[in-house]
Amino acid sequence: xxxxxxxxxxxxxxxxxxxxxxxxxxxxxxxxxxxxxxxxxxxxxxxxxxxxxxxxxxxxxxxxxxxxxxxxxxxxxxxxxxxxxxxxxxxxxxxxxxxxxxxxxxxxxxxxxxxxxxxxxxxxxxxxxxxxxxxxxxxxxxxxxxxxxxxxxxxxxxxxxxxxxxxxxxxxxxxxxxxxxxxxxxxxxxxxxxxxxxxxxxxxxxxxxxxxxxxxxxxxxxxxxxxxxxxxxxxxx
Amino acid sequence: xxxxxxxxxxxxxxxxxxxxxxxxxxxxxxxxxxxxxxxxxxxxxxxxxxxxxxxxxxxxxxxxxxxxxxxxxxxxxxxxxxxxxxxxxxxxxxxxxxxxxxxxxxxxxxxxxxxxxxxxxxxxxxxxxxxxxxxxxxxxxxxxxxxxxxxxxxxxxxxxxxxxxxxxxxxxxxxxxxxxxxxxxxxxxxxxxxxxxxxxxxxxxxxxxxxxxxxxxxxxxxxxxxxxxxxxxxxxxxxxxxxxxxxxxxxxxxxxxxxxxxxxxxxxxxxxxxxxxxxxxxxxxxxxxxxxxxxxxxxxxxxxxxxxxxxxxxxxxxxxxxxxxxxxxxxxxxxxxxxxxxxxxxxxxxxxxxxxxxxxxxxxxxxxxxxxxxxxxxxxxxxxxxxxxxxxxxxxxxxxxxxxxxxxxxxxxxxxxxxxxxxxxxxxxxxxxxxxxxxxxxxxxxxxxxxxxxxxxxxxxxxxxxxxxxxxxxxxxxxxxxxxxxxxxxxxxxxxxxxxxxxxxxxxxxxxxxxxxxxxxxxxxxxxxxxxxxxxxxxxxxxxxx
Numbered sequence: 001x002x003x004x005x006x007x008x009x010x011x012x013x014x015x016x017x018x019x020x021x022x023x024x025x026x027x028x029x030x031x032x033x034x035x036x037x038x039x040x041x042x043x044x045x046x047x048x049x050x051x052x053x054x055x056x057x058x059x060x061x062x063x064x065x066x067x068x069x070x071x072x073x074x075x076x077x078x079x080x081x082x083x084x085x086x087x088x089x090x091x092x093x094x095x096x097x098x099x100x101x102x103x104x105x106x107x108x109x110x111x112x113x114x115x116x117x118x119x120x121x122x123x124x125x126x127x128x129x130x131x132x133x134x135x136x137x138x139x140x141x142x143x144x145x146x147x148x149x150x151x152x153x154x155x156x157x158x159x160x161x162x163x164x165x166x167x168x169x170x171x172x173x174x175x176x177x178x179x180x181x182x183x184x185x186x187x188x189x190x191x192x193x194x195x196x197x198x199x200x201x202x203x204x205x206x207x208x209x210x211x212x213x214x215x216x217x218x219x220x221x222x223x224x225x226x227x228x229x230x231x232x233x234x235x236x237x
Numbered sequence: 238x239x240x241x242x243x244x245x246x247x248x249x250x251x252x253x254x255x256x257x258x259x260x261x262x263x264x265x266x267x268x269x270x271x272x273x274x275x276x277x278x279x280x281x282x283x284x285x286x287x288x289x290x291x292x293x294x295x296x297x298x299x300x301x302x303x304x305x306x307x308x309x310x311x312x313x314x315x316x317x318x319x320x321x322x323x324x325x326x327x328x329x330x331x332x333x334x335x336x337x338x339x340x341x342x343x344x345x346x347x348x349x350x351x352x353x354x355x356x357x358x359x360x361x362x363x364x365x366x367x368x369x370x371x372x373x374x375x376x377x378x379x380x381x382x383x384x385x386x387x388x389x390x391x392x393x394x395x396x397x398x399x400x401x402x403x404x405x406x407x408x409x410x411x412x413x414x415x416x417x418x419x420x421x422x423x424x425x426x427x428x429x430x431x432x433x434x435x436x437x438x439x440x441x442x443x444x445x446x447x448x449x450x451x452x453x454x455x456x457x458x459x460x461x462x463x464x465x466x467x468x469x470x471x472x473x474x475x476x477x478x479x480x481x482x483x484x485x486x487x488x489x490x491x492x493x494x495x496x497x498x499x500x501x502x503x504x505x506x507x508x509x510x511x512x513x514x515x516x517x518x519x520x521x522x523x524x525x526x527x528x529x530x531x532x533x534x535x536x537x538x539x540x541x542x543x544x545x546x547x548x549x550x551x552x553x554x555x556x557x558x559x560x561x562x563x564x565x566x567x568x569x570x571x572x573x574x575x576x577x578x579x580x581x582x583x584x585x586x587x588x589x590x591x592x593x594x595x596x597x598x599x600x601x602x603x604x605x606x607x608x609x610x611x612x613x614x615x616x617x618x619x620x621x622x623x624x625x626x627x628x629x630x631x632x633x634x635x636x637x638x639x640x641x642x643x644x645x646x647x648x649x650x651x652x653x654x655x656x657x658x659x660x661x662x663x664x665x666x667x668x669x670x671x672x673x674x675x676x677x678x679x680x681x682x683x684x685x686x687x688x689x690x691x692x693x694x695x696x697x698x699x700x701x702x703x704x705x706x707x708x709x710x711x712x713x714x715x716x717x718x719x720x721x722x723x724x725x726x727x728x729x730x731x732x733x734x735x736x737x738x739x740x741x742x743x744x745x746x747x748x749x750x751x752x753x754x755x756x757x758x759x760x761x762x763x764x765x766x767x768x769x770x771x772x773x774x775x776x777x778x779x780x781x782x783x
Contacts, residue, residue: 049539049540049695050695050696051695051696052696052735052736066540087727088731088735091701091728091731092696092731092735095700095704098700099700099703129704129724129728130704130707132703132704132707175693176518176689176693177688177691177699177702178688178691178699178703179693180693180699
């Protein structure tokens, strides 16, 4: 049997599943309808393991592993939803909600926001942490889109979509730590940047940080599902 | 270059030095230089010329007890002079060949007696800018032994046998790391030296790079031979301009002597080293972030695996060790693994260099065998807490470490023992605190450091440290509540367990250890609105009139 088709069997949440060598825990779990929460992961983009929501427990190890990048091995026993993990996930979500400004009722993404959905799924009822409420700028210089940094959770999906899919690398991260911020070009206004106006970044943004101007105040769903399809079509060529 | 040629060079240096009747070494390290060592050296040269005696005045790297600087050592009888000023030059010169100047003599016998010098064996004896000085003290002999008499596997076996563990803080077995890289496939591999020393109060690596740069280069060359690499990088922070200059000089001289480049020692081994400057980001000491930085990208860590040993610089197998780890290699190869393993404790072998700072009499660099009690380092070698104050805690391992209280000073210094009490060995910073330090404030200081040094990639480290800082500030200002304390502990647990890299995973340690050993100080701040050490400015609560 060659390396490429080597099959591994493992247990996820008590359920025996099989996987191909090199697959990530997340891929295998989703194939088997086991839900692991993610935020920075998006099918079609590279993984960075940054949001830490997909951390899972592996039997025999005290260390938590990010399911989006950790690959399977034979006989692995994975727990995806223990009390310990739930506690950490809620705390991480609390950190995100308190980090900037996430008031759902006045957000363009209300009802279509991945952060909001995750908060609901994880049973987040209130935020204990003090709100930091930094007053960050809103850049509406672009003719079609707006970036509201107060809603940004720094998942860097926009950065990756722009660099990896569109090939423009207009978005990047500036500063460090709590002062990190996504920028276009060398911190130029989005409107006068080298943006190609493709709008991929807006579609992959999980919150209301990037949005389409024409839809302000209206129902504003996003459609990031084009990415795997796009990749597939490109590979087929 | 062969062993015989090295010995010829060493012999010629000895002959050259023998022309002088006396050798006077002046410490030119930053601490001494800032206290006027430059002028002192000039005065010594002038006094030497005026006296008619034949004296060699040599500039050397750090001699150790920085608080006693500027330091001068007379080689003839190993007399060490402390607090020497330019006007003392004549007295020292005229005393040569007679009795030492009593009022300048350094009274730190116990300080030196307890130390064992392996990494710092050349400190105070050689001019770091002269390769021949290094060669005269067995320099590059280990590289030649390795290249000519040993197989790469033999070298790795010797390092494994020595029990050397990574001196950057993690304590990963060096031999195991080397053999992993050696086993990794591919014909292009890299060897990287991590000189991105960023802990507050730590300066061991700087001293080694400035005082004995060839030792690091030799260690890297031996490592490259062992793992099959042909290219090396030294990653130094740009805040260490002297280290960068000395390393640059050392690399140039080593190339000129044929100790770097092609066909080293007449063998088929090729190796050269480049210097890469870091822009002072603490996180770039983390190996995956360091790799990103060398590659010219933003210095942020990546999840491991894949480990750099398998996929590192530009995707190639890469060996990354700390400056002090490489500095230990040459003596191990020269003297054998067993010689090294005979020093130290059961699971931590050899010696460790510590930078003693804070409220302690003899601040500076010390090198001690592993397993020595913390109490001996602080009370005997360090000379205890000055000014009639009492010792409160010692912080090891910088912002990733913890505070160890007085009643735990009898633990032996080793990777495992320090981990057990909630701290880490770290790279070797040791900050001593006395009764004038507020432990809540100390915890806040370190969290502030981690908060500003966080790269911002993962949420727990980016937002978690900022939240911890807010809560600690509240407590320090006397407005903290018991709920805040509970929240702080929850945050510590999440940040520690879920952060992406070592920076975040260890960031809560200063808070956790102070909470464990000095909880009553937190309680005083919260319940009685009082800072026991008088550090935090807590305003008296305003009385609300009914």
